[in-house]
Each structure stands twice: as structure tokens, then as C-alpha cells.
Amino acid sequence: MRLVTFNEYLEYAKSCSEIVIEDTKIHVGKPHRIEAYQPEEFSLETTTVWSFPDRGDWATHRGDYRGNWSPRVARNLILRYSKPGELVLDQMCGGGTTLVECKLLGRNAIGVDINYEACILALDRLNFNCNQPSSDWKEPDIKVYHGDARNLDLIEDESVDLIATHPPYANIISYSKQKKIEGDLSQVYNLEEYLRGMREVAEESFRDLKPGRFCAVLVGDTRKHR
Template sequence: MIEVTQEDYKTFVGERSSVVIDGLEIKLGRSWTIKSYGPQNGYALERTTVWNFPDVGRWATHRGNYRGSWSPYIPRNLILKYTEKGEWILDQMMGSGTTLVEAKLLERNAIGLDINQNAVMVARDRLNFYYSPLFPDYVEPTIRTFCGDARNLDKITDESIDLIATHPPYAKLISYTRSGNVEDDISQLPFEQFITAMYEVAQESFRVLKPGKVCAILVSDARKHKHYVPVSTRVLQVFLDVGFILKEDIVKIQRNLKWTSEKWRGEGYDFYVIGHEHIFIFEKPKDKNEAKKYKFSAKWW
């Protein structure tokens, strides 16, 4: 883990005005015009295990122009349900920094990590806005960003994190690194190697999370040769294997499917378009007795 500070970001944008990630050019260093710092009035936090958000979420610096489907509604719901102000949040595959922006807005400290330096700079760019609500007890949170591998959180001490909220890259379906040439990018691994890598991610997640706290992972399934590939089930198994227990399995409805911009005619194919993802919420048991109590939500094999 190599820390990337605000000064590092300023130096970077002084030399480059944009980065390219997955073929998409993202501008950096511009002043943000922020119209709101939260969802539209009337939005209530989710209460069921099916999440279907009203829009992509464009408050603060969220723009929705980054590949993947980590809507800001997801970390907002998780942060408000599972943490208190001043606690520490980790997103070890942070992409454009959505989780960190929400942590900043909601007065939580946060650590963000990504294997791609360009992504880290995008995250720092999204965090580069002034926010000082008129609350007498407001305390500006600490937000730290790193370039590094989610399988090796060497700068994070044991049992120091209150919430993990992250979105792993899809197994060789979407790469979040430029031209697929970033060393240790697990999104470029063949499927079985991807699952092995996710086992290591799960181990590190278990190590840094405090007992009794939760780790939330958004995972999408895939299709190969017109048949379903249960990526989420395999990821579920590796997290249970390292000692987590399953607290919730939330189905997230995908709103902006890739195929909606194409001439898609479902009746011409002998399979269904995958329209959902899973948000697994894993809990780290406080002790062996608690783990035994929840044995039906734990590793069964």
C-alpha cells in the first residue's frame, strides 16, 4: 500500500488533465458545481432485501461515468445502518471513490484503496470539494487513499475497521485498469484464479474488521456460452470459508443494463438478461460461541 495524498493529487493534475480507464477518458482538476449533497427529498433508506434505486445518484461529486454499478445509494444505506459518526470505513477496491465521498458527507473516517493509480486520482478528484455543513458539532473526517492490492492491506492494523463496503471487479468481464496492463489487477485473472484471489481478499477483510462488524460486498453474476456463471455463489463461499457469517443477502436491481443502449431483442436469444446483483453482508463473529449460534448462516461444508 502506497499512500496517495492531496499533495500527490495536486502534482498529478498539474501535469495531466485527464486519465483513461477502460477506454473512458475522465477529466481531472476542474472545479465542481454541486447542486445537492444528498439524494432527492423523499428518498427513504432501504428496508427490504430488494433494492431498486430511483436513479443513478448524482448528488455531490457522483457522476455515474465510471464502469461498474456501485451506486452511491449503496454505501449511503450501509454507512447509515452499520456505523456511527467518527468510525472507520474501508473500501479496498474503491474505483472512483464513491464510498469515500459518502463517508465524507456522513462524517465517517475512511480508507480507500485501488490497484490502479489512475483510479486513485479519480477518487481524490471526487473528494476535492469543500463541505462544511452548518452543524455545531460537525467534525471533518479523515479520508486516506492508497494505491495497492486488496489482498495485502499491510498499512491497516488488525481489527481496526468498523465497516467494509466494496465492489470487486468482475471476473475477466470488466477491467478497471487502463488497457488491462496494471500488474496484480485481479479482474484480468481467469475465473478460478479470480476466485482464489477473492479468497485472499476475504482473509484480509476478516483480519482488519472489528469483531461484530460487517463487510458488504456487491457481486454480479455472468454468462458464458449462453449459460449462467454463478460468480456470486463462489464469492459467497470464500467469505464463509474464512470465518464470516452471512447476515444479509440483498438483491440489487440493475437499472442501466449495458444492453439498453444496443439493439437488444431478447426474444432472439435462448437466455434471459441478468437484471440483478447480490449485496452480501457478512458479519465477523465476536467469538466462537457466537459463530456456533449462527451455524446455519456459516460455512456448511
């Protein structure tokens, strides 16, 4: 793991105003002006089947990072399984959906991604002033690291209050399509190899998580034969 600082993000943006995820170019480097800090209508899900009217586009949430999870999922998990000031981990943070929700909801957070450009994008999505109407909201401590979810060596044992993450569905979307990244699970074409990698992720997650707390992982079906 290596910390990617906000200043490093700004320096990156000076020389390169866009990043490429899969085949999509996404502009970075400018502070975001926020029109809405939360969804217009929101209530916690109370059943085992969650259904939303849309994916959600408040704050800096966008659908341009293909395959990222809906901020409505992240918001439900964070509100239900953590408290303000607690620590949330997303060790496959991608474009930073979980981290943005942590900032809005006052949770400290650690985001990790094996793709450096995803780390830059996550910091870009966090580049906004959070003028919250709630008087008890406090600016959380959110850090982004370039690293592998199977080796979170800078995170102490049993230090995380909630893990909320959305790993790649094997090789359905190749997030490092433009350049091969060693260890990228979205580049694994063998299902057994992918499952071995995810087992290592699970073992590392168990080490990081406080006893009795929750780990939420959103995964999709993988078909071996079509």
C-alpha cells in the first residue's frame, strides 16, 4: 500500500487532465460544484431485495466508471452498519463511490485500488466542499491508497468498523484494459484463479475488521457456459 495524497492528485492533474478506465476517458483536476448532497427521496431498505428508482447522481456520483455500484447501496450499508466518526474500508474502491458517501455521511474511510488511475479518480470525486445542513457533521478523515486488496499492510488488525466493497466480476469488465496491471483481478480469465484471489481478499478483510462488525460485498453471477 502507498498513500496517494491530495497534492499528488493535483500534480497529476496538472500534466494529465484525464484518466482512462477500460475504454472511457474521464476528466479530472477541477473542484466539483455540488448541487445536491443527498438523494431527493431516501429511506433505508428493510427487506432482503433492494430496488431503486435510479442509480443516483447526487454529489459527485457519476455513471461513467462502468460497473461501479449505486451510491444508494453504499449509503444503505454505511447508515445501517456504521456510526459517524467510525472507519469504513473499501479495498477495491474504483471511482470512489463508497468514499464520497463516507464524506457526505461523516465516516472516516480508507479506499484502496490496484489501478493507480482509479485512485486519482477517487480523489477527484472527493474534490468538493461539503456544506452540509446538519450541525453535527464533522469533516471525516479519508485516505486513498494504491495497493492490492490481498495485502493491506498499512491497516492494523481489527481496526475497521465496516467493510463495504464492490469487486470486479472476474473478467467481465477489464478495468486495466489499456495497460496490464499485475494482480488485477479484472484481468483473470480463469474462474478458479479468480476465486483463489477473492479468498485472499476475504482473509485480509477478516484480519482488518473488528470482531462483531460487518463486511458487505456486492458480487454478480458468473456464467461458465452460455
